[in-house]
Amino acid sequence: MDRRKAQMLEELQALQFAIVDLHLYLDTHPCDKRALEHYNALVCKMKEVKERYEQFYGPITPDQPSKFPWQWIEGPWPWEMIY
Amino acid sequence: MWIYEKKLQYPVRVYKPDVRMAKYLITQYGGPDGELSAALRYLNQRYTMPTAMAKGLLTDIGTEELAHLEIIATMVYKLLKNASLEEIKQAGLGGHYAQHDRALFYTDANGVPWTAAYIQATGDPVTDLHEDMAAEQKARSTYEWLINLSDDPGVIDALRFLREREVVHYQRFGEALRNVYEFKESKRFY
Numbered sequence: 001m002d003r004r005k006a007q008m009l010e011e012l013q014a015l016q017f018a019i020v021d022l023h024l025y026l027d028t029h030p031c032d033k034r035a036l037e038h039y040n041a042l043v044c045k046m047k048e049v050k051e052r053y054e055q056f057y058g059p060i061t062p063d064q065p066s067k068f069p070w071q072w073i074e075g076p077w078p079w080e081m082i083y
Numbered sequence: 084m085w086i087y088e089k090k091l092q093y094p095v096r097v098y099k100p101d102v103r104m105a106k107y108l109i110t111q112y113g114g115p116d117g118e119l120s121a122a123l124r125y126l127n128q129r130y131t132m133p134t135a136m137a138k139g140l141l142t143d144i145g146t147e148e149l150a151h152l153e154i155i156a157t158m159v160y161k162l163l164k165n166a167s168l169e170e171i172k173q174a175g176l177g178g179h180y181a182q183h184d185r186a187l188f189y190t191d192a193n194g195v196p197w198t199a200a201y202i203q204a205t206g207d208p209v210t211d212l213h214e215d216m217a218a219e220q221k222a223r224s225t226y227e228w229l230i231n232l233s234d235d236p237g238v239i240d241a242l243r244f245l246r247e248r249e250v251v252h253y254q255r256f257g258e259a260l261r262n263v264y265e266f267k268e269s270k271r272f273y
């Protein structure tokens with residue numbers, strides 16, 4: 001996998017992981033305002049990074065417009081990626 | 084419903100094929116304290132949880148366990164991919180090869196297939212959340228033993244990540260349990 005792709009993917013994974021972790025925290029601390037603000041800011045940032053990645057390297061989620069031919073089936077699949 | 088994300092939750096690096104490690108690791112795929120058990124247990128228990136917090140948490144942790152299942156699958160796949168038949172036989176996976184070649188299958192480290200008997204749903208939210216907390220501890224211990232069994236820094240790194248998640252899940256389940264107790268208390272007085 002080329003270096004730029006690997007870097008962008010790792011940036012996205014890091015952001016999405018922080019979101020998953022905060023998501024669980026907010027499930028059990030729904031009135032923690034600071035955590036909530038932090039969560040919202042991370043989601044904004046993540047959306048930008050995801051959009052940029054998908055423009056270059058194809059869809060991460062199955063709800064994206066596709067170039068021709070159909071991009072979703074393009075490999076490598078997650079278990080085939082070599083970092 | 085669920086939507087697939089075409090990426091792993093955590094980047095998995097495997098530096099060399101290691102059939103023996105694949106044989107041990109498969110227990111976190113289809114063993115009693117593995118990720119399949121975890122995901123199916125939580126996603127099934129959520130329907131009878133009394134509080135919004137517990138319903139939400141079981142949905143989210145159950146979903147995250149599916150991402151962990153994919154991380155384990157990726158490691159096993161990579162560890163087995165270029166293994167020779169000789170290596171497979173030597174590592175004690177000859178029986179697996181006879182039935183599955185290099186395909187993944189939901190078994191524990193001794194080849195015992197996954198069974199729903201590994202998981203429970205009593206319908207009592209206090210009991211079920213205690214089971215979930217115990218399950219997270221059992222998974223944490225298993226990850227520690229697996230870390231001891233590996234000498235691949237890539238595999239160890241991913242296992243450490245998964246171990247850490249069990250600790251966080253345990254913590255969150257404890258908080259949801261307290262919330263269920265509070266809910267039960269409040270019902271007693273009105």
Ligand SMILES: [Fe+2]
Nearest residue numbers: 121248249252
């Ligand atoms: Fe877990």
